[in-house]
Amino acid sequence: MTQDVSFNVRNNNGEAVRVAAWRYQGDGSGPIVHLQAGVHADEIAGMLVLHLLMPRLQAAEAAGRLKGQVTVVPQANPLGIGQFRQGRILGRFHDATGHNFNRGFDQSAAMTRAASNVQEWQKKLVELAANADVMLDLHTDDEALPYLYVHRAFWPGGRELAAAMKMDVAIIWDDGGDGSFEETIIAPWLREGATARRMAATLELRGQGDVNDRYAQSDADGLYHWLCTQGVVDESVAAAEWPVEAMEMGHMETIIAPQPGILIFEKELGDFVEEGQRFARILRTPGDPSSEIVLHAEQSGRLVTRYRDRLIAQGMGVAKFTGSRVSRNWSGGLLDPN
Incomplete structure (x- = not known):
């Protein structure tokens, strides 16, 4: 029962x-x-x-x-x-x-x-x-x-x-x-x-x-x-x-927002990207093309997660990718420490 x-x-x-x-x-x-x-x-x-x-x-x-x-x-x-x-x-x-x-x-x-x-x-x-x-x-x-x-x-x-x-x-x-x-x-x-x-x-x-x-x-x-x-x-x-x-968790590649702004993804979840390939950009000041930063994949892999909102703060995680080697940003611990 x-x-x-x-x-x-x-x-x-x-x-x-x-x-x-x-x-x-x-x-x-x-x-x-x-x-x-x-x-x-x-x-x-x-x-x-x-x-x-x-x-x-x-x-x-x-x-x-x-x-x-x-x-x-x-x-x-x-x-x-x-x-x-x-x-x-x-x-x-x-x-x-x-x-x-x-x-x-x-x-x-x-x-x-x-x-x-x-x-x-x-x-x-x-x-x-x-x-x-x-x-x-x-x-x-x-x-x-x-x-x-x-x-x-x-x-x-x-x-x-x-x-x-x-x-x-x-x-x-x-x-x-x-x-x-x-x-x-x-x-x-x-x-x-x-x-x-x-x-x-x-x-x-x-x-x-x-x-x-x-x-x-x-x-x-x-x-x-x-x-x-x-x-x-x-x-x-x-x-x-x-x-x-x-x-391996250490092979997961997290891309951090280098500036705040409007987040525009150019790749969809599940897409495979090559190392160095662009996948998104952040426009800090609409009307000023020079304020746009293009984001590139750190290594080849699949896009697994994306930031939900399309206005992002500096330092937030933009996306996570699978990878074939240990991420240069990996320092151990949890996937999302906060």
Whole structure:
């Protein structure tokens, strides 16, 4: 029987807000799974995906075909979901403190008593997922191809997941250090060397404007398909086929805006560019042609992500490309440190 495992945390006014979560019990013979979306509250796509997945899990449970226990948190962050400013949700950072919602989970989880409402929320969310064998965290980029973000310990096993989700790129990482949710959950697995029958990954479900029934249904179908292949649901399905490009995180090439201005892309997501080829330009002062700067690819590769807005500030990331060598700008750590 499905169990309500929701919990409350305090908002900035000290009032209780609910993190809705459901647990589909299964018969205990399959893996323990934790699925969540919306840790960064402005990343909406995964929320709809899990909303569409839940009835299928409930049906499998009712039919006696659910083998694993599956916890679903379709909207994980009530603290960020209401942070609207001038018509736009600002859900990456906690408005009151500037805390990135997906950083510092490790420190919060280690606290006997959380000091802030963000830390309280982080601690309770980690506790909800602590006994999982499989943890999938659904995110969304600005504008992007669908891609998988996965620790090396779970590769090449993660290729099957990426294929099921029709993800074009898998970015493989080794070291984080900023206490993301994924990093915090897998830390004890890595310490114990107990990763063989486990899986953890962050799924980047395209861009923030890509929220619609077609994409969400395809993603929910892919996720259900993969759960079947992992023995979570007793349903015979063939492993998915999809070309997935595995990419070392250090080979990902991020292009930074050298000046503010109007951003004009000349290449589309998925396009391949040669090293030195122009792909965008930034016009600082409309009416002054000399204020325009052309942006060129640092190395040959595919355009994976783009900045969503078309007015960009200096120092912001314009785009990310795959590459065949370590980026000259790579210094270790996370793909997006902030």
